[in-house]
Amino acid sequence: MKLAENKATLSFSQGGAPIELPIYKGSIGPDVIDIRKLYAQTGMFTYDPGFLSTAATQSAITYIDGDKGELLYRGYPIEQLATNCDFLETCHLLLYGELPNAAQKAEFTSRVTNHTMVNEQMQFFLRGFRRDAHPMAVLTGLVGGLSAFYHDSTDINNPKHREIAAIRLIAKMPTLVAMAYKYSVGQPFVYPKNHLSYAGNFLHMMFATPCEEYKVSPVLERAMDRIFTLHADHEQNASTSTVRLCGSSGTNPFAAIAAGVACLWGPAHGGANEACLNMLEEIQAMGGISKVGEFMEKVKDKNSGVKLMGFGHRVYKNYDPRAKLMQETCNEVLTELGLENDPLFKLAKALEKIALEDEYFVSRKLYPNVDFYSGIVQRAIGIPVPLFTAIFALARTVGWIAQLNEMISDPEYKIGRPRQLFSGAVKRDVQPIGTR
Numbered sequence: 289m290k291l292a293e294n295k296a297t298l299s300f301s302q303g304g305a306p307i308e309l310p311i312y313k314g315s316i317g318p319d320v321i322d323i324r325k326l327y328a329q330t331g332m333f334t335y336d337p338g339f340l341s342t343a344a345t346q347s348a349i350t351y352i353d354g355d356k357g358e359l360l361y362r363g364y365p366i367e368q369l370a371t372n373c374d375f376l377e378t379c380h381l382l383l384y385g386e387l388p389n390a391a392q393k394a395e396f397t398s399r400v401t402n403h404t405m406v407n408e409q410m411q412f413f414l415r416g417f418r419r420d421a422h423p424m425a426v427l428t429g430l431v432g433g434l435s436a437f438y439h440d441s442t443d444i445n446n447p448k449h450r451e452i453a454a455i456r457l458i459a460k461m462p463t464l465v466a467m468a469y470k471y472s473v474g475q476p477f478v479y480p481k482n483h484l485s486y487a488g489n490f491l492h493m494m495f496a497t498p499c500e501e502y503k504v505s506p507v508l509e510r511a512m513d514r515i516f517t518l519h520a521d522h523e524q525n526a527s528t529s530t531v532r533l534c535g536s537s538g539t540n541p542f543a544a545i546a547a548g549v550a551c552l553w554g555p556a557h558g559g560a561n562e563a564c565l566n567m568l569e570e571i572q573a574m575g576g577i578s579k580v581g582e583f584m585e586k587v588k589d590k591n592s593g594v595k596l597m598g599f600g601h602r603v604y605k606n607y608d609p610r611a612k613l614m615q616e617t618c619n620e621v622l623t624e625l626g627l628e629n630d631p632l633f634k635l636a637k638a639l640e641k642i643a644l645e646d647e648y649f650v651s652r653k654l655y656p657n658v659d660f661y662s663g664i665v666q667r668a669i670g671i672p673v674p675l676f677t678a679i680f681a682l683a684r685t686v687g688w689i690a691q692l693n694e695m696i697s698d699p700e701y702k703i704g705r706p707r708q709l710f711s712g713a714v715k716r717d718v719q720p721i722g723t724r
Contacts, residue, residue, distance in 0.1 A: 296321045298330075316351060333707040345532065345698070349382060349690050350521045357606030361521060362386070370613045375516040375683075376400060376486055379458055382521055382690040397486075403459035404480035404489065406467070407437045414471050423678040424553040426468040432546035434460065442540035444696060453541040454689040461682040462486070466493035469675055487513035490682075495670065507624040508669055511617045515662050518610040519680055521687025523603075527551040527558065531688040532695050533704040541692065548688045549681045558680040561663035564598030565673045568632055568639070576631055580638045588648050598660030599643055600653065607655045614661035621668050636664050 292311040299306040307329050310322040320343045323334055336342045351360045359366040362381050369378055373387065380388040380396050388396055413433050417426050434456070435442050441453040463480055470477050470493075478493045488504040491512055496502035522528070527548040534547040552558035571583050586594040601608050622628050640656050643649045666676055695701050 292319055298326075314346070317353070327707075333709070335709050339529075344524065344529065344704075345695065346700075347524070347691065347694060348385075349694060350523045350687070352523050352603050354601075354603040354605050357604055357609050359522070359609050366518065366609050367613060370514050370517050370610075373517070374485070374487075375513045375520070378517045378520050379686045382686050383454060383693070399455050400459045400486070401482045403456050404463055404482065406434075406460050406463050410437070410464075410467070411477065414467060417471070419472055419474065421472075422553075423465070423468045423472065423675050424549065424559075424681070426471070427464060427678050427681060428546055428549045428553070430464045430468070431457075431461075431549055432543055435540045435542035438542070442542070444535060444538055444541055444544070444692075447697075450541060450689075450693055450696065454686075454693070457541070457545055457685050457689060461685050462490040463493060465675070465678045465682050466490060468678060469494055469672070472672075485509060485513070487516060491669075505624065507620055511621045511665055511669065514613065514617050515665065515679065516683040518613060518658055518662070519683035521684070521690065524691075525557070526554070527684065528688060528691050531692055535692045535695060536701065536704045538703075541689065544692055545685060545688055548684070552681050552684065553677055558677040558684075560597060560657075561659035561666070561680070562673050562676045564659050565663045565667055565676070567595075567597040568636055571639075572632055572635055577635050577638050580635065580642065584639075584642050584646065596643070596649075596654065598663065599649065599656055601657045604655075604657070605653050608657045610658035611656050611661060614658050614665065615656070618661045618665050618668075621665050625668055627668050630668075633664060633668070636660070 290313055292313045294311060296309045296311055297306050298309060307326075309326070312320050312322060314320070327333060334342070349362060351363075352358065361369060361378065362385055364381065364387070369381070373381075376397050377387055377393060379400075380386075380392065410430065410433065414426065414430065417429070438453070438456060441449045441456065443449040467477050475497060478496045480489050481492055482489075484492055484504065488509045491504050491508060492502055524532075530551040531544050531548040535541070535544040555563045571579055574583070583594070584596075586592040587596045622630070622633055627633055640660070643654060643656060649655075663673075663676055666679065667673065671679065
C-alpha cells in the first residue's frame with residue numbers, strides 16, 4: 289500500500305473547514321480513502337451497512353475483479369491453479385505466499401498427512417449430538433472443541449503456535465467432516481489412510497466401511513480436489529471477516545475458525561449450494577423439466593417470492609470463473625458415473641440453458657455460479673445435501689487461517705470495533721413501577 293499523490297477533500301454544506309484525507313493505492317484494484325482520523329477531526333463516523341464501500345484491512349492474499357470475472361490467489365489466476373496444481377499446493381501458496389517446489393510440496397504434504405488423526409476422545413464429544421443434527425451444528429462444536437485437546441497451539445500471538453494450528457486444522461477437517469457424516473448414518477468411523485491423497489483420503493473416510501474395500505475413483509478424487517481448490521479463499525467475505533474479527537480479540541485459532549464455520553452456515557453464504565439442490569428437488573417434485581419454464585416465469589415475477597438459487601453472485605458481475613471450472617468437472621463426474629440422464633441432473637441442465645439464453649437473466653448477469661455446479665457434483669458423488677456446507681468449510685479453512693495469520697502479523701492490527709448510527713431512545717429516567 290502506498291500513498292497516492294492526490295488527496296480527497298471533504299467539505300460540509302453546513303459550513304466548517306474542509307478536511308483532507310489521504311488516498312492509498314493498492315497493487316491492483318480501487319484506491320482507498322483513509323478515514324481513520326475522521327472522527328477525531330470531525331466528530332462524525334461514516335455509515336456503510338454491509339461494508340459495501342469499506343476496506344477494513346489491507347491484504348496480499350486474494351484479489352477479485354467482479355467486473356472481469358477474475359479471481360487471483362497470491363496473483364495466480366484460479367483457472368491455472370485448478371488446472372495445474374492440487375489442493376495442498378494451493379494451501380502452501382495461501383499460507384506462505386508462494387507455490388512449493390517439489391521438495392517443499394513433499395515436506396508440506398508429509399506434515400499435513402501426519403496430523404490427519406484426531407484424539408479418540410473426540411468420538412465421545414461427537415456422540416453427545418443427536419444423529420439427525422445438521423452437520424454444520426456438529427462441525428461448529430467439533431472445531432471449537434479442538435482447542436480443548438491441543439493446548440500447545442492456542443496462543444494466537446505465537447507464530448509457531450499459529451503454524452501448527454494451521455497444519456492441524458487443514459489435516460483434521462476432512463476427518464471431522466467424515467466423522468460427522470458417519471455418525472449421522474450410524475456407520476463406524478473410518479480412520480485416515482496416509483498413503484492416499486488429501487481428497488482421496490476424504491472420500492475413503494466418507495464411503496469406506498469395514499465390510500468391503502472402497503477404491504477411490506481418480507475422476508471423483510480430482511473432482512473433490514478441485515472443489516477444495518475453488519473454495520479455498522475468496523477475499524473479505526462474511527465468514528473471513530468473522531474469523532478476522534473473532535481473532536482480533538486474541539482468541540485461539542480453533543475458536544476463530546469455529547466462528548467462521550458458524551458464519552458460513554448461513555444460506556446466503558456457504559449454504560447456497562445446499563439451497564440450490566433443495567430448489568432443484570422442489571422443481572422435480574412439481575413435475576420436473578416440464579415445469580422449468582413455469583418456475584422461471586415465477587422467478588421473474590418479483591411478487592411471487594420465488595428465488596433462483598445458484599445463479600448470480602454478490603461480487604461477480606460477470607461469469608464466476610470458478611463456475612466454468614466446476615462445470616467441466618460436473619460433466620466429467622456425471623459421465624464417469626453414468627448419470628447424464630439422471631432426472632435431477634437433466635433438470636439442472638435445462639435450468640442452466642434457460643438462464644444462459646433468456647434475456648431477463650443474461651441482462652442481469654445471473655449466470656450459474658460455483659454453488660450451482662458444486663452441489664450437483666457432490667450429490668452425484670453421493671454426498672448428502674446437508675453435508676455440502678461442511679465440505680465448503682473444510683475447503684475454506686486454509687483461507688481463513690491465511691487471513692487470520694496475515695491480520696495478526698499486521699503492525700496496524702487492532703481489535704475490531706465497528707461504530708453505529710444510533711436511532712434509539714434518547715436519555716430518559718426510570719419511573720417507579722407503579723407509575724409506568
